[in-house]
């Protein structure tokens with residue numbers, strides 16, 4: 001939700017900010033803007049629409065001279081996308097300019113106070129209130145003004161602030177929204193995440209809530225809310241620019257689909273040695289033995305990973321698992337005690353709903369484990385223990401490689417828990433682990449055979465309504481297949497437990513309705529095929545997704561078929577998700593959709 005970046009140094013700021021914004025655009029793309037201090041005054045250029053509009057308006061930054069500035073790319077919350085509502089926002093007198101990621105919840109009462117003191121506002125945003133408030137407290141020292149103003153802000157914010165009277169200084173401050181600062185030989189930065197600065201430097205510092213950073217050419221200083229100076233560590237980021245680039249691919253989503261075999265291998269390897277899964281660093285064996293329940297809280301695709309994990313953990317370890325949408329967890333009065341483990345799954349590590357669920361779990365006394373892709377993110381930092389997925393930066397809004405790595409981690413958890421609870425025979429354990437290790441290779445095979453999936457996408461890209469059906473893990477996977485398709489191709493689709501369709505929804509099936517039957521789970525394939533026949537009898541066109549060994553059986557019922565290699569049932573979704581991702585990708589491609597940046601969405605959802 002919104003990306004912010006700032007730079008001060010020896011180079012012209014605007015082109016550097018535009019490049020940073022291009023790397024942050026996945027966080028929101030309703031509008032973009034920059035504010036540059038030219039040494040005398042602050043000049044703002046901003047424009048509704050994609051960053052390209054701003055680039056054109058500012059002539060690639062050339063039209064905005066000055067070596068210090070801030071930039072913003074927006075996912076609209078308060079006020080529709082428009083030039084006026086775009087950031088940066090400026091105080092009425094033009095002295096203060098700010099960029100903001102988050103939501104200032106008490107903006108209305110602050111605005112009323114400022115209006116009563118004669119301040120005039122130009123936008124509908126909560127951010128303009130913060131700009132005016134900082135200016136209201138400005139008394140010749142921007143650091144003091146920011147520290148004073150933020151004490152009155154409620155909600156979430158990462159702010160970057162420049163002041164016309166202090167042309168060498170940017171102030172950054174955060175509360176419940178991510179903010180880093182970064183160091184290079186040519187100048188220093190602040191940003192929502194590392195992505196924005198990775199082409200300049202890998203040396204960064206992560207800010208904690210309520211800390212304030214003063215970024216200048218010659219260094220960065222840190223302060224507590226009451227302006228005591230503090231020292232903070234520098235970290236070196238362990239990935240490079242190629243991880244954040246398209247590397248010749250047309251879309252990030254496609255690149256990220258292709259990266260899945262490596263991402264899964266990188267993620268699982270550190271936890272497997274001598275033919276055993278060892279998670280003892282994050283989950284104490286004695287604690288696991290005493291577990292009475294596991295909750296999994298997550299959103300969107302990460303939630304779908306949780307649904308599959310429930311089936312697998314319960315099947316292998318016989319520990320009850322409840323999967324709850326993170327946005328509901330706080331309000332469902334969860335029954336939690338010290339023998340309950342709450343697992344929060346998040347690619348970004350910044351999803352506000354998931355972060356709040358984790359906080360609630362801790363408040364209720366549960367142990368928390370986070371499965372997170374972004375190091376140093378809020379969810380990672382606030383969890384008791386973390387398992388990092390090693391997917392690398394995921395830039396396409398539609399998740400693919402993060403989903404696959406999360407799923408692989410949940411299989412590790414299922415195996416480890418099953419072993420700790422003595423619920424799994426050795427032979428079964430060995431079989432699953434060896435199949436898990438061969439997932440990357442089998443994924444490669446599916447990716448190599450993608451021509452059939454592309455062909456089927458071409459046959460069906462004009463459909464406006466379709467259904468995914470499946471049972472058990474095939475149903476759980478259908479949820480993801482449906483979301484992926486909706487999200488990037490704007491086709492309406494629903495995922496149904498195959499047996500449930502006949503209880504109402506089958507009335508929507510008419511001649512040529514496309515139904516995708518995920519039928520990989522051998523134990524229930526006959527049942528799913530019966531449901532496929534029911535929809536066929538009502539005119540549906542059925543596409544099956546199944547394994548090599550079930551191909552004949554499934555193909556005898558379906559009109560067309562996609563196959564995946566055979567594997568242990570626990571791992572079927574890890575393979576079957578690939579055709580679903582590719583199908584969604586190609587359908588969106590043929591429909592001419594903006595695949596990496598679907599409408600109305602943002603990659604990191606930092607509002608509740």
Ligand code: M6R
Nearest residue numbers: 300301302346347348351398399
């Ligand atoms: O960063 P998170 O994993 O917490 O994000 C959760 C969802 O917003 C995310 O999975 C979303 O559903 C994806 N865009 C789907 O592709």
